[in-house]
Amino acid sequence: MLRGRRAASVPQRADSRGLTGRVNLVVSFFRRRSSNVELPRVRARSRVGNQSVNRVSLGELTPEARSFLGRAAYVQLSIFTAVAHAVATAPHTRGKNALSRVAQLSLHKYEGLVAELIRLGHDPVSAMEPFESSTDRYQQIVLGKDWYECLVTSYVTAGLLDDFFVRLSGGLSDEENSRIFDLLSPDTASQFIVTELRSAIDANPRLASRLALWGRRLVGDTLLMARSALVVPEDTAPDETRLEPVFTDLIAAHTRRMDALGLTA
Amino acid sequence: MLRGRRAASVPQRADSRGLTGRVNLVVSFFRRRSSNVELPRVRARSRVGNQSVNRVSLGELTPEARSFLGRAAYVQLSIFTAVAHAVATAPHTRGKNALSRVAQLSLHKYEGLVAELIRLGHDPVSAMEPFESSTDRYQQIVLGKDWYECLVTSYVTAGLLDDFFVRLSGGLSDEENSRIFDLLSPDTASQFIVTELRSAIDANPRLASRLALWGRRLVGDTLLMARSALVVPEDTAPDETRLEPVFTDLIAAHTRRMDALGLTA
Numbered sequence: 001m002l003r004g005r006r007a008a009s010v011p012q013r014a015d016s017r018g019l020t021g022r023v024n025l026v027v028s029f030f031r032r033r034s035s036n037v038e039l040p041r042v043r044a045r046s047r048v049g050n051q052s053v054n055r056v057s058l059g060e061l062t063p064e065a066r067s068f069l070g071r072a073a074y075v076q077l078s079i080f081t082a083v084a085h086a087v088a089t090a091p092h093t094r095g096k097n098a099l100s101r102v103a104q105l106s107l108h109k110y111e112g113l114v115a116e117l118i119r120l121g122h123d124p125v126s127a128m129e130p131f132e133s134s135t136d137r138y139q140q141i142v143l144g145k146d147w148y149e150c151l152v153t154s155y156v157t158a159g160l161l162d163d164f165f166v167r168l169s170g171g172l173s174d175e176e177n178s179r180i181f182d183l184l185s186p187d188t189a190s191q192f193i194v195t196e197l198r199s200a201i202d203a204n205p206r207l208a209s210r211l212a213l214w215g216r217r218l219v220g221d222t223l224l225m226a227r228s229a230l231v232v233p234e235d236t237a238p239d240e241t242r243l244e245p246v247f248t249d250l251i252a253a254h255t256r257r258m259d260a261l262g263l264t265a
Numbered sequence: 266m267l268r269g270r271r272a273a274s275v276p277q278r279a280d281s282r283g284l285t286g287r288v289n290l291v292v293s294f295f296r297r298r299s300s301n302v303e304l305p306r307v308r309a310r311s312r313v314g315n316q317s318v319n320r321v322s323l324g325e326l327t328p329e330a331r332s333f334l335g336r337a338a339y340v341q342l343s344i345f346t347a348v349a350h351a352v353a354t355a356p357h358t359r360g361k362n363a364l365s366r367v368a369q370l371s372l373h374k375y376e377g378l379v380a381e382l383i384r385l386g387h388d389p390v391s392a393m394e395p396f397e398s399s400t401d402r403y404q405q406i407v408l409g410k411d412w413y414e415c416l417v418t419s420y421v422t423a424g425l426l427d428d429f430f431v432r433l434s435g436g437l438s439d440e441e442n443s444r445i446f447d448l449l450s451p452d453t454a455s456q457f458i459v460t461e462l463r464s465a466i467d468a469n470p471r472l473a474s475r476l477a478l479w480g481r482r483l484v485g486d487t488l489l490m491a492r493s494a495l496v497v498p499e500d501t502a503p504d505e506t507r508l509e510p511v512f513t514d515l516i517a518a519h520t521r522r523m524d525a526l527g528l529t530a
Binding site for chain 1: 361376
């Protein structure tokens with residue numbers, strides 16, 4: 001049942017626009033960060049999907065629950081502040097009202113993650129603190145300089161990061177995995193964002209190239225953030241190309257989100 | 266029952282620190298704005314408290330429900346964005362986590378007000394739009410320039426404005442009055458804000474005078490905002506001194522909030 005639901009959210013194939021090249025670029029970014037790793041957990045068997053044994057599945061790289069939840073919670077709080085910034089800077093009441101519901105859903109996810117930490121006996125604040133400075137730096141980079149960039153950020157980064165943490169939770173206990181799936185799967189990005197951006201792009205086609213570029217920058221920075229959450233042992237670092245399928249799926253879902261805006265990923 | 270609950274939240278007496286002078290100052294501010302009024306509603310009898318017949322009770326100055334709810338909702342959204350700004354700029358994870366719950370409660374109030382508009386058959390966005398520019402101007406003025414001022418703003422303005430709209434709802438139908446009371450009465454300002462500010466002021470006594478000044482500015486600007494929500498007929502404008510008791514109660518509650526911080530109101 002859970003597997004079925006999760007499988008439904010996992011893209012079955014990559015798109016056809018030179019994804020492999022982009023994944024390699026992302027993987028090469030990752031390589032530069034490989035000194036910043038945590039201790040691995042040995043897993044007899046992955047619970048995530050039916051990846052080939054030659055590939056690394058995301059669940060094998062999952063940190064222990066406290067670290068997973070602390071990071072996921074702080075990242076969700078960061079997504080919330082980005083959406084709240086979009087509420088504050090919206091040029092019309094319609095936009096403020098629509099985005100307030102996106103902010104509400106993001107806060108709900110944050111509170112759910114904090115509740116999980118408490119349920120497991122951890123102090124939420126100290127579990128989140130190790131991830132504050134890196135997430136804040138990321139947040140400053142991706143905030144966006146106008147209303148449209150803020151909307152793309154709310155849509156793209158929340159989509160990518162929720163996707164990522166749902167997949168990564170495959171390495172937690174089945175019960176925890178199920179809770180995280182239920183909590184993070186609902187799409188934070190409202191239909192409002194897609195409609196608003198499409199109509200703005202239709203009215204001003206030059207916006208399309210600027211926002212497509214912005215989306216590309218976001219995916220790079222966001223996947224680097226995601227990569228830093230993986231527990232990759234330095235001494236036995238997997239061939240980075242074996243990480244590709246993990247990120248190929250995330251990027252394929254991202255590509256569909258950009259398609260919905262009429263933008264090239 | 267409702268009356269009992271409301272009465273419990275209404276201060277019974279003013280404080281002893283020259284309040285009358287300050288109320289007169291506020292009332293004189295109001296007089297300068299008296300050209301900007303709405304049409305009055307004639308009410309046979311006030312539902313709010315047991316004011317003397319020589320005094321104007323807030324319920325007699327209540328706009329019709331759509332206007333009341335549209336303004337209260339937009340103001341609540343504005344309170345939310347101020348709290349979310351404090352979440353974003355908090356200097357520590359502890360502060361972000363605590364204020365996220367304040368933001369959540371403010372969003373809950375906003376959504377409740379929007380739900381009331383929908384229940385009465387009104388489009389929430391068009392009901393809020395008339396209040397956008399004046400509220401946004403107010404919001405810019407009261408945002409605060411550092412973490413401590415942001416905290417005082419979240420605490421003082423949310424307290425004053427929720428108080429005000431609960432009292433003003435006395436002029437709506439009993440059912441509406443009861444719903445608004447239940448929705449807006451819970452104090453948005455968390456104990457966290459009081460504890461955080463008290464410990465900062467203890468550690469740096471010079472902060473006290475700056476934040477006391479900031480609180481005074483906030484109360485002036487916020488009561489002017491509140492005054493603009495009243496339906497005061499220009500041709501039969503009540504002697505402004507008759508409005509005093511209305512604002513005396515609000516200011517007394519504000520004074521208790523500042524007392525809780527150890528600051529002079």
